Amino acid sequence: MAVAMSQQEPDHLRAVVDMGSNGIRFSISTLQPPTARIMPTLYQHRIGISLYDAQYSAAGDRQPIDQQTIHAVVSSFQQFSLTCKDFGVLDKHITVLATEATRTAHNSEDFRKQIKERTGWDVIMLPKEEEGRVGAMGVASSLPELRGLVMDLGGGSMQLSWLIKHQDAQSVSMPKQGAASMPYGAAAMSRLLHEAEKSGTVAKFRTEVQAAVKQAYDELKVPKELQEAAQKSGGFTLYLSGGGFRGWGYVLMSNHRVKPYPIPVINGFKATRKEFLGTEDVKQAAAASLEDDEDSIFRVSERRAGQVPAVAFLINALAEALPQIKEVRFCQGGVREGHLFSTLPPDVCAQHPLVVATQPFDSPNASTAIADLLQAAFPPQPTDAANDDYRSVFTLATLDAFANLMYYHSSHSKDLQTSSALRTTTSGVLAGVHGVFHEDRTLLALLLCNRYGGDVPPSDESFKHNLEQLIDSPWTLWWIRYVGAVAALLASVFPAGVADRSKGRIQLKAGWTKDKKQRSLLSLHVKFGPGVNAQAFSKELSSIEKVGKKKGWIGGRDGFGHKVAVEWNNNNSVGS
Structure with a gap:
């Protein structure tokens, strides 16, 4: 994820040199709260110097690391030293770690000594x-x-x-x-x-x-x-x-x-x-x-x-x-x-990466209340449908992350909203986030896209289809559409997020009932508070019901989905 340098305090910056066998990696990260758990990277660079290959002759005989290779390594270290100064990294927060190739080199001591003399950095040798x-x-x-x-x-x-x-x-x-x-x-x-x-x-x-x-x-x-x-x-x-x-x-x-x-x-x-x-x-x-x-x-x-x-x-x-x-x-x-993660407090290590990554984009008053409302849109007990395990898929962490980003693309023009939202986790604002399952990237991207209706331009249809193919269950795909429609309603009711003065505008309650043919029916009760004109949200309410129409099911009329009945009241007047 993108991190503004101007907002980073030098004491939270960490520079690490990972001197491996196949290459040397240079990086600068920030452990500044509240995103320390995902260790955002501010700078990274790799040079393809193989310290392993440097120790073998053409005939396959083991030999010391040659001086030309050592010079190349030292030069890259000196350049990184300048980069650390540019970013404002404190000397005490620069760490050089070496592994197998350096540890077993015949001239390991001299190699590390030359690095120390030219940069002032000690090389930490990691035992096996x-x-x-x-x-x-x-x-x-x-x-x-x-x-x-x-x-x-x-x-x-x-x-x-x-x-x-x-x-x-x-x-x-x-x-x-x-x-x-x-x-x-x-x-x-x-x-x-x-x-x-x-x-x-x-x-x-x-x-x-x-x-x-x-x-x-x-x-x-x-x-x-x-x-x-x-x-x-x-x-x-x-x-x-x-x-x-x-x-x-x-x-x-x-x-x-x-x-x-x-x-x-x-x-x-x-x-x-x-x-x-x-x-x-x-x-x-x-x-x-x-x-x-x-x-x-x-x-x-x-x-x-x-x-x-x-x-x-x-x-x-x-x-x-x-x-x-x-x-x-x-x-x-x-x-x-691993080195950076080992320095974090246990309570920070226990945080969910996706929630941490989306917190900077949360409206100051939106996420907790929105996540609670989204949870309320799910029936508390599972359905009779086989493999429809929505409670384990749409976890509190997933809904929290979704709520944190629910308003992020609202300032875009309608032409861009679905496409930008769809690519949030692959080439958008969360593309570089560390610590996320592919399943979570896929689920969040599709939720954000469906929050704006789900219709993407032809240039993105193939990409969206491929993301949908990564969802294991067609039931999950249906619930994504349902949650997206509910989120669109909430965003209309709370266009600026949920503030103390607006908390009573809407309440949701979901449950399972039966239709006239004794088939499962998802019933969503929407209660609007005083002063709220429900007619202003008729389009959003209708969109939630449309998700339950068979033509909106995954696979069509004989596919996967639930019928949905939305009941709403507005100051004692009831409509559906």
Whole structure:
């Protein structure tokens, strides 16, 4: 999300250098309330210096990091030092973190000494276990809640751990040792697999990798509650981070059943076990991207595409070595995010990222009262319809975030409102927000679009259709239309938000009844307060009822939806 520099206090700014094996990432973030939970990024830059590759000769022999590479690293650090001054970052809030490639370099001490002499910055070497712990915290920052296994695939090493983070809980549970580390990063795996292929020992190497993963899993002592939950749900959720896995995720997105996949960011993307293990399809797509520029895959560089066979080898080994995996989630959070997230108070870590991200756009008096009214528009008990689990989909956090943004596009012309609202979470004001599921991005975008009627221009019809295809249940699509129509009514009744003087203008109450043919009927009672002329809102009231007409159902008359009856009163006069 966009953050105004003029509003940032220097004491809340944090600069982090993540010196990884495949590249070096520079970033400046703000931990200023109230958006500290999502750690807004003010600046980020990556240079593709591979400290791992720099330590191997053309013949494959291990060697010290050469002086030319060290000079390039130091030069980039010096430039970042100037950037930190431009942003006003205090020296005490600049942190340099180094991982596997720096830790194991033959000339690691001299390398770090030269950085210190030229910049004045100390390089913090993360031990194997600490690297895994920080990486796991980065994953924890990436989503509102997590419960499963975690793998971080860097350039030189791979970490395995488990993680439990319940929404609203002020703690993150993980192994005491942080994580188990193995020397199977994407770059390392490419080299090791190439050597195994040359020597004809691929089967032996696969056995070695599987044994290491099994041993690592056993050492983690996964808690019983996590194992039992996995048994009940059909397997573990596996959370993946690191450049090697993210490259794999982008290829999966390019092969998704919804084409083109409408959400560009990898964080929060979900894949089934079958999709994740479809290694041949992924390898073919990556090979095609290397051979032909027209088949290139978004966010997959030639280097990442070239590592796909090695990652595929690793994934096949994981599938055989780990317990049953039900699904995978891709996470953007890594060392940088984990370091920052670890410094936040527990109560801040427990906040919902989507609610935090939308708070700056909330009308001073709108969101809480609007969210309460939206909740009141849902019947308190579920329906008899199969798979219509609206209570678990439209959570309080979702409605809070929706209410916070409900007025944001109201100043746009009508030509722009639906389109701008539809793209809020993908290329609009929430595109860069950290910590959000793809499902939440999709749901919020469609709610905001339907708040303005849902009709988009031809240029956005395909994009909207693809977003709708990501919604698992057609029942949810119907409820999105219903909630959007209710929100349009509330926005008309409270055009400037809900102030103390206007709280009594409207009350909502919903419930299930039966029509004349004893079919389920959603009954919405709308009570207007004194001085409110209900006739002024006849169009909005009619729009809510239209959502219940069969031609407005998902799939048409024989599709998915509920009949809706709206009853309203205006100073003792009742209409419908």
